[in-house]
Amino acid sequence: MANLKLSIVDQSPVHDGKNQAHALNDSINLAKLADELGYHRYWVAEHHATPAYASSAPEIVIGQIAANTKQIKVGSGGVMLSHYSPYKVAEVFKTLAAFHPGRIDLGVGRAPGGSESSSIALAYPHNPSSSDHYPHQLEALTAFIDDYQFEKQHPFSDLTTTPMGGSSPELWTLGSSDGSIELAASMGLGFVLALFIGTHERSADIIKRYRKLYRPRTGSAPQLGSAMIASAVIAADTKEEAEFLAASHTYWKVLAFRHGAREEVKPPETCLDLMKKLSPSDQAYFHETRNSIITGTPSECRARLEEQASYYDVDEVMVVAVTHSFEKRCDSYRKLAQAFNS
Template sequence: MKLSILDQSPISSNQTAQEALQYSMKLAQAGEAFGYTRYWIAEHHDLSGLACSAPEVMLSYIGAHTTKIRIGAGAVLLPYYRPYKVAEQFNTLATLFPGRIDIGIGRAPGGSAEASNALTDNFLQQIWAMPNLVEELLHFIENDFPADHMFAKLSASPLPEISPMLWMLGTSKKSALLAGSKGLAYSFGQFMSDKDGAEIIQQYRDAFISKKKGEQAQVILTVSAICAETTEKAEEIAQSSLIWSLQRLEGKGEQGVPSKQEAKEYGLNDQQKEKLEKMKEKMIIGNPKEVRGKLESMQAHYKADEIMITTVAHNPDERIYSYQLIAEKLLI
């Protein structure tokens, strides 16, 4: 099984944003040592408790401190940007770190309406233009605009020897069909979806049109997982993540991921308890044997080529250890 890491760069209640970003680099280094295939970092804007608003900046830092793990954005929120600039940024990264760069692209706002308005004057229009934005980005990455195109003589320099690999990220039929029609690899965010992911992934495979000889559909399934030596310990660690998710849903969580003690002391009413249980159903929580079984079962059910894991914990060392325990059962 191929395993990878999605890092949201969470800030714990006892951390600064600088410390959270430094731990993101340490997580990438650990993932490389454990045998993970790729490390992606997410893009968020003015969301309390999340440190990374500029994946392209973090990837240069992480690439310089790793040697072989693939690194990428999960995702570049394309409606905010001109495809040419995205291509320039990631071609530069691919020139610096040959054969290691992924561009995960998405259309979510990644923040508040105020943040969207600050980033662009026409976010909703750009959402509708997403197929065209993707097509333009593909041509800039491959440097293959038709001769009569207005950008035919324009290159997103520097042009790397190995182009970045494009992935479409999503949780819907629309994103799956767009990925398939453009011949892109597809990453389904199971951890943030209530939809039938297996059906959506199959729709992607059915819609896939190969743009290059030998190119095949590729699927990453992204899940939320926390692993510890015992189920009880994993449940305790997970409670911090769950309470923080609940706080963020209620417009709180400014203090970051709470400690285990803070999570334990957090008062919950019946409605909050019900929400917490529903969120917990989307997560994989357990000891190494339990987590391995659940991941293998999910891979078979979704027919995924690769599993990407996102883990949130108050203690960054426990977060890294969770990835280590999973790797020891499935990779090492």
């Protein structure tokens, strides 16, 4: 795809009024298509207690996708580390890497990926982990992935991470602002700036600063401060059709982020009708959110992505597309790939 690599972040949205079990199979089918189209990576997100998104166990979906594809790199975008033992996460992803050497990525984030209730349930019978623990969890995860030898006085000094003898996954951190760059840089981890989360401006200085602070580590870490951006993109035959398709996820975000209602993804025509009944401030947020999504013809989307990649000085862009129709979503990724291959 020319000089710019295209990758996918999949939130496993529920399409066409189907159920979440169908949505997981849609993810498998979309990943197979992405593999055929030449996409570089396919990352699976993690969400809990969210009717619109089906992937609550990305590590299981990753294994299924890797087994059903040939060359595309597969990973998490991301595992919400605050819920889990770093040792267990390391073992899970080393197991995946043993089955699929050189193809597994481990992207992690600090967000809960769900409601307060789901965070409490995930931690039960203990209390949810404080965000203050995240740097220590990430440090431990990195050590376990790299088979780092702890100092003798450390409680993990005699511990090994199994399975041994295989490759290790690439480690990445995810962030929607500059909150994680010092941590990622100091630990020698790759960094993904999630532009599709929120509508606020993100300066190119975020990635410049990350690279300036980056200190490489031994092992399988990305070198030279590897960075990517992740953008919401919907491509269609016309700009008008792409904006129409984007209405489904835009309306969902209005309800989720302004009212805490995590409902299903509705058809775009329904969402445009419901949007007219929103308060003026919610309507303003609707338009602000839709404007943050790259929409247009394939060539228009390519131009905008290349512009973003140049601004942030990255050579890989992860693309997020959520539509009500699964076929329209596949078509968007298909058209985008063709635009970059033309």
